Amino acid sequence: MTVTNTTDTKKDSGVYPPSPQFAATANTDAAIYEKAWSDRLAFWAEQADRLQWDKPYGQVLDWDTEEFVANWFVDGKLNVAVNCVDRHVAAGNGDRVAIHWEGEPGDSRSITYAQLLADVSRAANYFTELGLSAGDRVAIYMPMVPEAIVTMLACARLGLMHSVVFAGFSSAALRARIDDASAKLVVTTDGQYRRGQAAPLKGAVDEALGGETPNETVDHVLVVRRCGIDVDWTDGRDLWWDETVVAASPEHAPAAFDSEQPLFVLYTSGTTGKPKGIVHTSGGYLTQTAYTHHYVFDHKPGKDVYWCTADIGWVTGHSYIVYGPLANGATQVVYEGTPNSPNEHRHFEIIEKYGVSIYYTAPTLVRTFMKWGRAIPDAHDLSSIRLLGSVGEPINPEAWRWFREVLGRGEVPIVDTWWQTETGAIMIAPLPGVTAAKPGAAMTPLPGISANIVDDEANPVPRGGAEASGYLVLDQPWPSMLRGIWGDMERYRETYWSRYADRGWYFAGDGARYDADGDLWVLGRVDDVMNVSGHRISTAEVESALVGHTAVAEAAVVGAADETTGQGIVAFVILKSGASGGDDVVAELKAEVAREISPIAKPREVKIVPELPKTRSGKIMRRLLRDIAEGRELGDTSTLVDPKVFDAIKG
Numbered sequence: 001m002t003v004t005n006t007t008d009t010k011k012d013s014g015v016y017p018p019s020p021q022f023a024a025t026a027n028t029d030a031a032i033y034e035k036a037w038s039d040r041l042a043f044w045a046e047q048a049d050r051l052q053w054d055k056p057y058g059q060v061l062d063w064d065t066e067e068f069v070a071n072w073f074v075d076g077k078l079n080v081a082v083n084c085v086d087r088h089v090a091a092g093n094g095d096r097v098a099i100h101w102e103g104e105p106g107d108s109r110s111i112t113y114a115q116l117l118a119d120v121s122r123a124a125n126y127f128t129e130l131g132l133s134a135g136d137r138v139a140i141y142m143p144m145v146p147e148a149i150v151t152m153l154a155c156a157r158l159g160l161m162h163s164v165v166f167a168g169f170s171s172a173a174l175r176a177r178i179d180d181a182s183a184k185l186v187v188t189t190d191g192q193y194r195r196g197q198a199a200p201l202k203g204a205v206d207e208a209l210g211g212e213t214p215n216e217t218v219d220h221v222l223v224v225r226r227c228g229i230d231v232d233w234t235d236g237r238d239l240w241w242d243e244t245v246v247a248a249s250p251e252h253a254p255a256a257f258d259s260e261q262p263l264f265v266l267y268t269s270g271t272t273g274k275p276k277g278i279v280h281t282s283g284g285y286l287t288q289t290a291y292t293h294h295y296v297f298d299h300k301p302g303k304d305v306y307w308c309t310a311d312i313g314w315v316t317g318h319s320y321i322v323y324g325p326l327a328n329g330a331t332q333v334v335y336e337g338t339p340n341s342p343n344e345h346r347h348f349e350i351i352e353k354y355g356v357s358i359y360y361t362a363p364t365l366v367r368t369f370m371k372w373g374r375a376i377p378d379a380h381d382l383s384s385i386r387l388l389g390s391v392g393e394p395i396n397p398e399a400w401r402w403f404r405e406v407l408g409r410g411e412v413p414i415v416d417t418w419w420q421t422e423t424g425a426i427m428i429a430p431l432p433g434v435t436a437a438k439p440g441a442a443m444t445p446l447p448g449i450s451a452n453i454v455d456d457e458a459n460p461v462p463r464g465g466a467e468a469s470g471y472l473v474l475d476q477p478w479p480s481m482l483r484g485i486w487g488d489m490e491r492y493r494e495t496y497w498s499r500y501a502d503r504g505w506y507f508a509g510d511g512a513r514y515d516a517d518g519d520l521w522v523l524g525r526v527d528d529v530m531n532v533s534g535h536r537i538s539t540a541e542v543e544s545a546l547v548g549h550t551a552v553a554e555a556a557v558v559g560a561a562d563e564t565t566g567q568g569i570v571a572f573v574i575l576k577s578g579a580s581g582g583d584d585v586v587a588e589l590k591a592e593v594a595r596e597i598s599p600i601a602k603p604r605e606v607k608i609v610p611e612l613p614k615t616r617s618g619k620i621m622r623r624l625l626r627d628i629a630e631g632r633e634l635g636d637t638s639t640l641v642d643p644k645v646f647d648a649i650k651g
C-alpha cells in the first residue's frame with residue numbers, strides 16, 4: 001500500500017483528556033456509543049427526530065446491496081429549507097442572528113432567521129416565476145456572499161438541485177460542471193473581492209456559456225451586484241438579482257418532499273481527469289449533518305457563535321456552513337475574504353468582534369498562522385473560543401498542539417474530523433467532553449458509524465497490539481452517504497463498491513492505522529488524488545491540463561510533501577521536440593493549469609525532463625517521481641523498463 005501523506009503520526013504525541021468543566025456541560029457522554037451500538041437504526045431514527053417531518057417515515061433504512069443505493073427514512077416527507085429556517089422562526093427565534101456576515105472590504109451584515117426566511121422565500125418565488133421546478137439543476141458560481149446561501153436554501157425549498165462551483169474555478173471547469181448537470185439557471189455575482197481588489201466573475205460565466213459550441217441548457221443567468229463593476233449583458237438571458245428576487249414576495253408556501261429527494265450535486269476530483277458529480281439527498285443528509293454539528297461541535301443554540309472558515313464551493317461549506325448549523329438554529333460567522341486581507345490579523349479580529357466560541361478550520365491555515373507567528377493571535381482577546389475543529393487532511397501533531405496552545409489557551413478540546421464529499425458529514429472524530437484526544441488522530445467512528453481498516457484481501461487489520469495500516473472502509477451504510485455519481489452509476493459502483501463488492505463495504509480511498517490503544521489515525525489518500533491545502537485535486541486532471549498545452553508531449557504529476565499546504569503539486573513534463581525549455585515555458589505551463597482548472601491546482605514546481613519512469617506495462621511510476629520530488633533516495637526501481645531514466649531526470 002502506498003500512502004501519499006507523510007505526516008509524522010508515529011511520534012508519541014500525548015493524550016489530552018477533556019477537562020471536567022467541559023465534560024460537565026457537554027451535549028453528550030460516553031454512554032452514547034453503547035446506545036448507538038445496541039440498536040444502530042433506532043439510534044439514527046432518534047437523530048432523524050431532531051428534524052421536522054411533514055410525513056413521518058416508516059422503515060429507517062432500505063439498503064440495496066446490489067446497486068449500493070440507500071433509502072433512508074423511507075417514505076418520510078420534509079422540506080430541508082423549512083428545517084433550516086422556518087421552524088426556528090415558528091419556535092420564536094426569528095430575531096436570533098443566523099449569519100453575521102463579514103465582507104472582505106470591511107462591510108458587514110447581520111441576518112436574523114426571520115430575515116433569512118423572507119430572503120429565501122423571495123428567491124423561491126422568483127425561481128418559480130422563472131419556470132424552474134423540482135428536480136431541475138441550478139449552478140451557483142459565487143463568492144461567500146449571503147445571497148449564495150439564500151440561493152442554496154431557495155433551491156432546497158423548491159426541490160431543485162444546486163450545483164455549487166467554487167468561484168476560484170476557471171470558466172472551463174464551470175462549463176464542464178454546467179454541462180454535466182444540464183443546469184438551467186446560473187447564479188453569480190458581477191465580481192468578487194480578492195485582497196482589496198474587485199475582480200470580475202460574471203465574465204467567466206459568459207465565457208463558459210459561449211465558445212465554439214454555446215451551451216444550450218442555461219436559460220438564465222442571475223447576477224448579484226457585489227462590486228458594482230461593469231459587466232457584459234445578454235438581454236433576455238441575464239437578470240439582476242436586485243431587480244428581480246428583491247422585488248418578489250417574501251412569503252412562500254413550501255411543499256414537502258420525499259426523504260430521498262435529491263438535494264444537491266457537488267463535483268469532486270477522482271482518479272481520472274473527469275470530476276465526479278457526487279449526489280446527496282434530503283432526509284438522511286440533513287439528519288447526519290445536524291446530528292454531527294450538534295455533538296462533534298458541542299453546539300449550544302442561542303449561546304454559541306460558530307465559525308466554519310470553509311467556502312461553500314466545497315462540501316465543508318455545504319454541510320457545516322449551510323445545512324448542519326442552520327438546521328440546528330446556530331448563530332454563525334460567514335467571512336467573504338482571505339485570512340490575510342487586509343492583514344494577518346483578520347481572523348482574530350473577527351473572532352474577537354463576534355465572540356466566536358467554536359472555530360472550525362483546516363490544518364493548512366493553522367500552519368500558516370504558525371508561520372506568521374503567535375504574536376498575531378496573542379494581540380487579540382480570543383477567550384470566547386471554547387472548541388476548535390480541524391478538517392481536510394491529517395493534522396500534524398505540532399500544528400495540533402500549537403492550535404490548542406495559542407487559540408485554545410492550552411485547554412479547549414480539538415476535534416479532528418475525518419470525512420469526505422462522498423460521506424456528506426463527519427464520520428470519524430473525537431467527541432468533545434468524552435474522548436481523550438491524541439494530536440493527529442481522528443480517533444473513533446462517531447456513534448452510529450461503523451468503520452474498519454482492512455487489507456487487500458478484506459482481512460481486518462488488528463486493533464491494538466501490533467501497529468499496522470491498511471485501507472479505511474465503511475462497513476455499514478450511513479444516512480448522509482452519497483447516493484451516486486450524477487449520470488454515471490457505473491462509475492459510482494466501480495469507484496466505491498467494487499473493491500469489496502461481496503462484503504458491501506465502501507472504499508474510502510484513504511489509508512489508516514490503529515495505534516496500540518485501538519485509536520484510528522487517517523494517513524492520507526492511497527490513490528492518485530492529491531490533497532493541497534485540504535483541496536482534493538487529481539493528478540490526471542492536472543496532467544490533462546498540461547498535455548493540453550501545445551509544447552507538451554507528456555506529463556506526470558505527483559503530490560509532494562509540503563510544510564504549509566500538506567502536499568504541493570510537482571509536475572514532470574516532457575516537451576515536444578522543437579519546443580524550447582527554460583523559465584518561460586515553466587511559467588506558461590503553471591499559468592495554463594491555473595487557467596484550465598483553478599489557481600489552487602497550479603503546480604508548485606514544473607520539471608522539464610527527457611523521459612518518465614515507466615513499468616513494463618507502460619504505467620508511470622508516480623511513487624518514484626514522488627521520491628525525486630521530495631528529494632529522497634529512490635525506492636525499488638526493479639520493475640522499471642529502464643532504471644537509467646532517473647539519471648536523466650535528476651540531472
Ligand code: WT7
Binds near residue numbers: 315390418420510536
Ligand atoms: C479527503 C476528502 C471532508 C471535507 C473536506 C475534504 C482527507 C479530510 C481529514 C482528516 C485526515 C482527512 C481524506 C479524505 N481528509 N479530513 N480529518 N484527517 N484526512 O473533503 O475534498 O472530499 O476530501 O480529505 O484524504 O479522503 P474532500
